[in-house]
Amino acid sequence: MTLVVVSTRSGIGISWDSTDYMAVGRNMASGIGVIDVVGLPMTVRPPGISSLICLGDWLGLIPSTTFVLINTISAGVSTFFAMLILKKANVRTSIVISTLLIIAFSPSLLNLYSMAWSEPVFIALVVATLWIALSPRTMPLHLLLGTLFASMFFIRYVGPFYSFPIALIAIFAQSRQSGFIKSVFRIGSIYFVSLVPQYLWLLRNKSIDGTLTGAREGAGGTYLQPIKTMTGTFGSWIVGHDPLDGNGGIYLNWNDYSAIMKITGCIFVVLLVLLIVYLVKSINQHEASAVVLCLFFVSIFYISFSVIRFVHVEIGPLDNRMMSGVYIPLILIFGIGLDIILKNVFSKNFALLIFICLLAVVGFQSILSAVDYGSSGRYWGSINHQEQPLHQFVKSLDTKSQFMSNEPQMLFSVIEQSPIFNQYMNSQKFPRPCTDRYMVWYAVSFLPDAKPIGGEVVYSDALGEVIKLADCSISTSTFWP
Numbered sequence: 265m266t267l268v269v270v271s272t273r274s275g276i277g278i279s280w281d282s283t284d285y286m287a288v289g290r291n292m293a294s295g296i297g298v299i300d301v302v303g304l305p306m307t308v309r310p311p312g313i314s315s316l317i318c319l320g321d322w323l324g325l326i327p328s329t330t331f332v333l334i335n336t337i338s339a340g341v342s343t344f345f346a347m348l349i350l351k352k353a354n355v356r357t358s359i360v361i362s363t364l365l366i367i368a369f370s371p372s373l374l375n376l377y378s379m380a381w382s383e384p385v386f387i388a389l390v391v392a393t394l395w396i397a398l399s400p401r402t403m404p405l406h407l408l409l410g411t412l413f414a415s416m417f418f419i420r421y422v423g424p425f426y427s428f429p430i431a432l433i434a435i436f437a438q439s440r441q442s443g444f445i446k447s448v449f450r451i452g453s454i455y456f457v458s459l460v461p462q463y464l465w466l467l468r469n470k471s472i473d474g475t476l477t478g479a480r481e482g483a484g485g486t487y488l489q490p491i492k493t494m495t496g497t498f499g500s501w502i503v504g505h506d507p508l509d510g511n512g513g514i515y516l517n518w519n520d521y522s523a524i525m526k527i528t529g530c531i532f533v534v535l536l537v538l539l540i541v542y543l544v545k546s547i548n549q550h551e552a553s554a555v556v557l558c559l560f561f562v563s564i565f566y567i568s569f570s571v572i573r574f575v576h577v578e579i580g581p582l583d584n585r586m587m588s589g590v591y592i593p594l595i596l597i598f599g600i601g602l603d604i605i606l607k608n609v610f611s612k613n614f615a616l617l618i619f620i621c622l623l624a625v626v627g628f629q630s631i632l633s634a635v636d637y638g639s640s641g642r643y644w645g646s647i648n649h650q651e652q653p654l655h656q657f658v659k660s661l662d663t664k665s666q667f668m669s670n671e672p673q674m675l676f677s678v679i680e681q682s683p684i685f686n687q688y689m690n691s692q693k694f695p696r697p698c699t700d701r702y703m704v705w706y707a708v709s710f711l712p713d714a715k716p717i718g719g720e721v722v723y724s725d726a727l728g729e730v731i732k733l734a735d736c737s738i739s740t741s742t743f744w745p
Contacts, residue, residue: 265340267369269332271378271634275650276331277642282380283673284309286327287682289317296695301676303683303695307469308478312418313382327680328645331380338384339377343367345391346592349559352398353552355603362619363599367592369627371504372584378637380645383588386419390426390589394562397434398555400441409434410454417462421477422566424462426589429565431455433558480578489517490574494567494582496521499529501591502622504629506584516581536594539601546604556600563590563597644677657723657730658704666698666736670711675704687714690744698736703743705729716743 276282284300291299292314300306306314313334320330346367350360367373376383393412396405413431416423431451438447466476473479483489496518500506507520521529540560543553566589570582580586606612641647649655655678658667669675672684685692687703688711694701703716706728719731733743 265336267374267630267634268336268339268377271374271637272332272335273638274641274647275645276328276335277379277637278328278645278677279379279381279643280673281309282331282644283676285313285380285382286317286331286680287676288314289327289330290321290680291682292318293321299683301672301682301684302686302689303692305472307473307475308480309382310418310421310465312415312420313385315418316385328380335377335384338388339373341388342373342384342391342592345388345395346596348395349391349398349555349596350599352395353555353600353603355552355600359599359603362623363595365623366599366619366626367595369623369630370501370591371626371630371633372501372506373588373591374630374633374637375506375510375584376588378634378642381585382419383585386416386423387588387592389416389419390430390562391592393427393430394433394559394593397430398437398558401434401438406450406454409451410458413455413458414461418465420589422569422589424459425566425569426562427455427458429562433561436558482576483574483579485575487571487575490571490582492518493521494571494587495529495533496525497529497583497587498532499525499527500584502528502532502626504626510584512581512583514579514581516583536597539597539605543601543604550604552600552604556597556604559593559597559600563593566590644674650678652727654704654723654725654727654730658702661702661730662699664697664699666694666701667704668702668733668740669704669706670709670715671704671706674706685740686711687716687744690716690740692740694736694740700735701733701738701740703731703733705731714744717745718743 284306287301288298288306288311291297292311298306298311298314316334317327317330320327320333325333343364347360347364350363355363373387376387389412393409393416396409396412399405401409413423413427416427435444435447435451438451442450469476469478493516496507499521503522503525506512507516507522507525512520518526540557543550543556547553547557567582570580570586574580574582602615606615641650643649658675658679663679663681667675667679667681668685668687670687672686675684676682683695685694703719705715707726716731716733719733721729722732723730733740
């Protein structure tokens, strides 16, 4: 949690999807509804994180501050429940501490915790839900489990592909106390009830744009491509550094990973397979083996889904963000597995040496990253981006103005108000009273066409220009004849 605070002391990192979470949250708080940056109903992302931003807004917090708060709490919650899972497996204290240090000092997790993304909260939900599922439960915990199942969906649409295998684990764990039939009925009922709000939200999306989770398109090709990317991601976890400095985007592939990432990733996969095979054979000898296999079942279920999704549904490479939900379960698998396997002094000392080397690498990298992130900020949340002269000029304008831009998400990261129409929405009516109207036109843009004609350029530099499009009493379409 301290590392998260240090890494965000200059502000939370902001990217394209961050702005939608923030905009939807602020629009919810103002009573407009689940409306994104450009003023359209949000379907491509669920409203869970935005609901937290909305709550923060009601409490007087700006979205950036709310994100720092929830990310810091999420880091603590994730590590705490990881500890409880290790304790449940009766792991020795030395292994517990070693495993938790790897989690706490993980550069890959810090990369997520320092950004305004949904992953930190989702990771916390996954680990907490896993612990509850693995434990004997009273009815209040049963109900909490159902709430968490639904919450996972509303934080990330992939939630059901975690909650379903976790529900099966919950049945298995509870059957020892209540019997199999009663356990199936209880957990099954709670699980299917949790699907009701999820189903209603998907129907809402369908009625808006004809899709269940927004427009998406698969990458095609073979399953080998995402599997190779996943292996490289495992290697990046060990190295403690993302390929291409985290700028791979949706087209990240195997060739973008360094040689050391590829090699360590392959070693990671081989060791994982060997460990699972060993624990399957020894499941009757070690009760902790059942915990490991449950963690592996959740991980392999989600990984299999992600591979299929990449090819057929969405171009989303199995990078650090996509694989973040299985990071802690996989680390716990190795921690518990080592505790089971290590039987003599030599093996324990050798494992301790490996641990010290690994912790030195990732720990040092994480501390350096936290200091670096905190000193300058990240992406659109960086000091450099926020203090660009063009952005400083925009911030000096009347906040009651209507703002338009060919990069509305980028502009929102600076002024944090919406809707910000793009140039193709010039015929739409602005939904609230305004004074003047401005177009912030960026020189480099994914939407380079349809620049307005006839406006007054009131500021210009290499980044772009600010064009005044008269006041709000004049029709916007006047400038797009």
